[in-house]
Amino acid sequence: MFCLKNITCFLLLLFALTGCGDKEELYTDRKVEDLYNIAMDHFEAKSYTKAARSFAEVERQHPYSNWALKAQLMSAYCYYEAKKYDESVEAFNLFIQLHPGHPEVAYAYYMLGLCHYEQIPIIERDQKPAEDSLKAFQEVINRFPASVYAKDAKFKIDLIHDHLAGKEISVGRYYQSQGAHLAAINRFKEVVARYQTTSHVPEALHRLVECYLSLGLKAEAQAVAAVLGHNFPNSDWYKDSYALVKQHTAPVVAPSPAK
Known part of the structure; x- marks a missing residue:
């Protein structure tokens, strides 16, 4: 029992020291270049969640530096790479709200669209991510038609429309199979009216x-x-x-x- 107790205490101490190391890396005041390099090291190692937090720390400690805005975008992008889409959406939305006139706002809207796009479920489920993705990509096309993101945004919109049309067809077929022909007609009309360019x-x-x-x-x-x-x-x-x-x-x- 004595040995087991000692081992337990040792492990607890080790975990505590490890946790302190992570916090020290993030929250100790550092030069902006050092913080950014730490974040880039995590990014290049594909430790995207750590990278996101480290880039956020650049902006927190040095909000008025030339590195802050880039770090904000990198943090949002790292959350996207980590498939933490809620955090990524929140970060990109914050960037858009704080810097509506920044040249990279088109990129932020595009990435918002991608975050929602990659969460589009199969047609049997709720399609809110598809609708949210459409809105973001449409913002890119409407506000930044000459940007490098507009062409792919248009392509993604076509894919989403095809997906949503497939959803309407699926629901319409169900109503039709149940003899609810008027409800089915409304669904099929929706496809013809809203998704004219789809298959x-x-x-x-x-x-x-x-x-x-x-x-x-x-x-x-x-x-x-x-x-x-x-x-x-x-x-x-x-x-x-x-x-x-x-x-x-x-x-x-x-x-x-x-x-």
Whole structure:
């Protein structure tokens, strides 16, 4: 028991000393160059959480130095690399609020978009990260169209739109399978109205044809099928819609009179 107690005390002392070392590295007053180099060492070692805290310490100890703003951005980026997206979003938002006219605000908005983008879930789940990502990327395009980030922001927006359209299609299919055709129609219309450039539009139009025919609305089904044929004449969805409309609108042949 005596030996076990001594070992326990030794381990506790060792952990305490290790903790003190980390705190000393971060919180002891140092020259700005030394703090920044410590942070860069952590960054290059891919110890991103330590790097984020160390860069934050540069800004805390030397808020008016030339290094402070870069350290602020580096801290936010390190949290992104560590996949600590909440911390990264908070840090980039703070930078935007404190320095709205800074040349790197476009970068901060772009990184906000990436933080949300990388949290976009499968289509069966809540799509708030997708909506938040869209807002940030749209800010890049609207406010900084000439920036180096605008092109990729536009590309990401197209991908997000396709993802969100897929979500609407999935929900619409579910309503349709349950016989809730009006609810399904609203979802498919949303795809056609909001996500016109996505790959899901032909299917949305075809599903509208199906729903209208299920409700006995043949004229509406024909009108949508015509739109589908005009815009996607070689699509399999149009072929299916054409066959459906033809089936439901074929003239009824009267039986021959009995002789």
